[in-house]
Amino acid sequence: METRTINDIEMEVVYQKPETLTETQMHYCPGCGHGTIHKILMEVIDDMGIQDRTVGVAPVGCSVFAYNYMNIDMQEAAHGRAGAAATGVKRVLPDKYVFSYQGDGDLAAIGTGETIHTVNRGENILMLFINNAIYGMTGGQMAPTSILGQITSTTPFGRDAAAIGYPLKITELVAHLPGAYFVTRQSVHTAAAVRKLKKAIEMSFRYQDRKKGTCFIEIVSNCPSGWKMTPLQANEWLVKNMFPLYPIGDIKVPKEI
């Protein structure tokens, strides 16, 4: 009897991994947003055909190993200093596409100074800000973006404004700076949200050609392990608790087309 293998069946490709994503198995926890964001980012680089003109900077945080997954030239910067390192790269390679990929602790706590001044100088880079309201890598401590009442390993009784201040809406803050060219807040909790994020990332790379200032994308993401929830619970918690404080949508869009 004739045996047919799967290779003999002609199939239409309906889905494939972007070429610029390596074969390395990711270390991210089940349900974590980082994996999806990595994939979308690499898809855009594939679609635009800019692998040879792109340099990424991923500092310390859960995504410190991004260079294992992204098949592009990358630098791993010190905690909080991605804005500065990316500035260094872009200033000496002004015609390359440069992005930073930072967590909330990195971008909005230890690296606040670098973040504000990078945007204020209008560095022609894309800053991707992954807001999961917690320190994932170090095991679930409070982040500057943790919401009031949120229980973390360093706010065991919930985040209390009187003791430790309010969640920092750094995206709104940087949007006020003249150096910010395009500022938007997106998420990856549904397929529709992922598509919108992809569009925003693509526009941000295209805007770099204009040399008009910094593109800044906050991605409201999750941390099932840090939040001690299942992936599904985490996405529900995100919609219910983070979106009211961090509403999705464009905050600053370029005037000219």
Add this chain to the structure above:
Amino acid sequence: MENGTPKLMKGNEALAESAIRAGMQAYFGYPITPQSEVIEYLTAEVPKRHGVVLQAESEVAAINMVFGAAGAGARVMTTSSSPGISLMQEGISYIAAAELPCLLVNVQRGGPGLGTIQPAQGDYFQAVKGGGHGDYHMIVLAPASVQEMSDFVFDGFKLAEQYRTPVMILTDGALGQMMEKVILKPEGSLPYPEKPWATTGKPKSRERNFITTLHMESESMEEVNNRLQEKYKEIQKEVRYQLIGDKDADVLLVAFGLTARICSKAAEMAREKGINAAVLRPITLYPYPYTAVAEHAKNAAGVLTVEMNAGQMVEDVRLAVNGATPVHFKGRTGGMIPSPEEILVEIEAIANHTIHA
């Protein structure tokens, strides 16, 4: 500016002009006395010539911009003074770990704390023994004249690129501020080496380049450390020093930078009084000229280390001499500069056996 003709220049300005001539492609810095002339000179000159110059929001940002630009393959420099260099330490450790070439300049002032803007040599330990975390070193060059403030920029970039390591010029506020005659090397005399490891965008023809200092497996972290240590061993052959005076002097003075110049005046005064004194000036503070110090100290009646700090390099002198000869120390701190006369008193006491180590 013409080539070859002597100019009268401030140390900081000679250093800045030399960086442009040495083909520096990017400078990132933050103002601090007594080195602000460097960034002022560069922000005026670089836009007219070639390269990038940027006033960063802090020394922390500046050193991480250096990291990014060096990683992207540029010839890059930052300069600061003591408190600013303290702020850069984490970044320097990263740069050493990532094996990125760059030139750092510390125009030292008196400390600790905010200290004083007057010259000092209190950052010897920080520069030579590590400063930041982990097992790393940088090559440290100690100029003693405005001429060397200029020349060592070329040497510094060259060594940094040859060994893929940060190089520091450790100088002080006096050398930065004072004016002297200097002959500047011409532009274009330092070729750019290939940097196949730099992150410039991955073409199809090669694997991706990534710059990292993270090695989660102990085995691979130790491997990195072993490789660094191998490199530091190789760097030992770059030892440089200068002997001013007799090979077998009775009193051997050991001093670096500005103090070496003052010591050579004191040694000259001692010789006029019939005491055979010589000065050994380490030019590389890392690698340190241990062998030379041991050799020249061996037959001396005593060794005198003079520093503008409370006694830092003297520990390396003692390591070198290893008990063979008494080692004495004379230090001034807080921006005080020792005079040749007060050093002469020490030399005389050693020669007359009136003090003991």
